[in-house]
Amino acid sequence: MGDRAHRPRAGGGIMSGRVSGLRRHLLVPAIIAALTATAAVFLLSGGAPQVAADGAAPPARIDASLGLVVQRVEIEGRENTPPEALDAAIGDPQGRAVTDIDLAAVRQRLEHISWVRRAQVARQLPDRLVIRIEERRPFALWQRQGRLHLVDREGVVLTDEDLARWRTLPLIVGDDAPGAAPTLLETLAQVPTIASEVEAAIRVAGRRWNLRLESGVLVKLPEDEQPGWGLREAVRRLAELARQERLLERSVTVIDLRLADRLVLRLPPGVRPQSAAGEQQT
Template sequence: MRLIPKIGGAKSATTRRPPVNRRRRRMIVAGGTLTAIVLAGGGIWHLSQTGWIDDRMAALRGGIVEMTADAGLRVQDVILSGRLNADSDEILAALDVELGSPILGMDMEAARARLESLGWIKSAEIARRLPDVVFVRITERQPLALWQHDGRMALVDRVGETIQRSDLDGFRDLPLIVGDGAPRHAAQLLDLLSTYPALAEATEAAVRVSERRWNLRLRNGIDVRLPETDLSVALTRLDDYQREHELFDRDVVAVDLRVPDRLIVRVGPTAKPRPAALGKDT
């Protein structure tokens, strides 16, 4: 083990103060050094403010990227995983990468953000597989319903995001929802409605009312007015009544389920009196 001499030990009895002129020279040198540092700092700050340093760094990075490209690190293939409905041309355009471009020159974060701005893409991951492959994995949005709003139609997903507004012919079998705020609340209703197959089959559209509750428009024109809460209870009551009394086959205009423990039926002008066997009046 090496013994390191102690630094800054006690002064010897013969230690003398340096001459005054020597101390003055030291002060002048120190002051000049401090001034140089301040001036250099001010110069660097000025260059930074004018963008000169950023330009030089960008040029340096660009030179390094070109050197890696000359060494063979250029894009030759893009591998895409997870695409079912998203347009491949839109994906390539969003990536903004060309064949033969430097693979290390890609701005991965910007490319990912552009991909996730596309309607079908919920999330995206991008990775370089050196020397020449860009790998892209996307997760697509799951279409839930067609949304009718302000005279236009759109395809929406479970969280209410719009996927696309054109080329909707392939999605005509999806449920139809109508009204302001409908996409944000549709998943809960449609999931619940799917547990009542007869009601789901009879429903033409779910209409959002005052952004608070739903009406069901049945295929035969009947309006079913649902409550704001306890949807499951209301739908169970309606499903039981339809199964027992074939309500949807009668001349009925509307069914109101907004009052707890009641099912209020509004009949049309040609409705016949209900037989007593069907139970008490509602």
């Protein structure tokens, strides 16, 4: 017969008909199962992070009559974000088909809330919308043009309301204070004896800091990055003087540490000067 491909004969008898019927009987459930699995993948993928990122709704439209409608909205990670701000960003999804929710749009609105650093929005079948937020952490109170604001480490203004609950945070003053504050506060954290005395840190000319102590003493620090004598060196020097010379217990109004080779103290009127290493009274 040469290389001709074998072809089955038509009308293969009773056994052939039974086999064909059995194949058809098994094939229909298999197709249904495959279609069901495909639909499930489309639906469940809505809850995966990559779908939450692009917000693409599954191509298959699910009729709300099947019961796949939003009945519950779960929010995870909220500590300080105002509930009314979340409500405004989420809208009113309850009663809508889960596939009708634009995940990307909800996420974008959430991330426009000052407290929210990032958000994830996911569907959870059959009837839930799950929202996870990562909040910004309060870092300092920022005084600017006579008003107080709560800011995070990046200088993002979180709120200017109900600030009494944050009164234990450092107070920083000046237009560009938030951007420079992390370096200052990290430096002060290394010398807690000085940090505990600071009432406010005042940014001067965008280059250096003054520290207002609880006692009312003003400490003038050098420029942040001044070669050989900058912020860190001056704060360490202040800690040494406080420990060795009890400088913070003395009657002074100003401690000027802007120069590496000179300590300048300003005394209240009528106070006799006391000598300390390298100091000059005015």
